[in-house]
Amino acid sequence: MPTAPLSRETLLPRLAAHVLEHGLGGASLRPLARAAGTSDRMLIYHFGNKETLIADLLGYIADIYSAALDAALGPQRPQTRQECLARILAEGRKPAMAAFLVLWWDIVAGSARGLPGYREAAHAMMARQLAWLEGQMPEDDPDPSGGARYMMTLIEGALMLSAVGHEDTALQGLLASGLLRL
Amino acid sequence: MPTAPLSRETLLPRLAAHVLEHGLGGASLRPLARAAGTSDRMLIYHFGNKETLIADLLGYIADIYSAALDAALGPQRPQTRQECLARILAEGRKPAMAAFLVLWWDIVAGSARGLPGYREAAHAMMARQLAWLEGQMPEDDPDPSGGARYMMTLIEGALMLSAVGHEDTALQGLLASGLLRL
């Protein structure tokens, strides 16, 4: 049985799985290497240094996030903004999304602090989500661009409030917006 | 000249200043101690262990955040939701707020990940901000409670988008909400 060749491309999926589970903050070379079935020595060999590894990893995670959004596209568009929001909230409640969200706040924090690679990855992921959301807007919506950005702002605010235990505040905020019906 | 006595109370302000500048992620005992004019040995002596130190520090930061909000209360309430939002955005653009915001995303990330003390501090800070916002709602507002939560959700979403370089998306989202006029 030949051992699979190791390269950036074969390593990144396993590294991504590890940070999705354990976060970016405490991600150090030796645990990452163990999760990827190799050694810290080889991670440095393939990526040059840890900073590049993390930047590449963030780029890869942005890519698989895009792919997940593509896969989530339903066959037909919602007919109202309310329906659109309901779909998105349902999407965000999927269990696979939970790990992603925890990692997401790591990325936002790194972006706000200016860590190399974080802002680019976060920006790309949001841009992708915005494009996806625009594609999900009702066909007869009077202002799909503004509407998508409005919903985006609301959704991200609700997610943040939920992350700090203010699910109720988020829920009432969405209700008061008129975009959510119980 | 007698040296100032060291205690949790005298240490916390200096520790808070340090994490406001350097973040929570890389906060380790020796740099924290240097910033507070003492030794790692004494930090452990006063707080027991690092986890308790961070939890106490987060609580203290939540307190000074509350005090900052109190100080920001204007003499008279705004008369419309638009004016209310404009005030809050102006508040958030103050330079002192910038360091706070960077730290805030650290706290949100820790809260999402379940680190001890983070969720409590984040929840308290959001609760305080929500109360402040309710007090800022126009006196004749038809639904101050729901309106405050709605604006809160929008504002936090806009802050997050700004943190990842999507200031334009946030701006257009707020414009599309009708709560912001240029």
Next chain:
DNA sequence: AGATTGATGTAGCGTCCGCTACAAGAGGAA
């Protein structure tokens, strides 16, 4: 006075960190 307690310094433990030096094997090129 003698004993007790609290606050602090010095030194160091064991562990993890990112990274490197060095050697060795495998496979292709001359």
Next chain:
DNA sequence: TTCCTCTTGTAGCGGACGCTACATCAATCT
């Protein structure tokens, strides 16, 4: 064959980490 390059293993460097052992000194209490 003889190189040479790519890939990998082993070992370890210097430093930071959280934390502890131990001693000291001043203040307080009996």
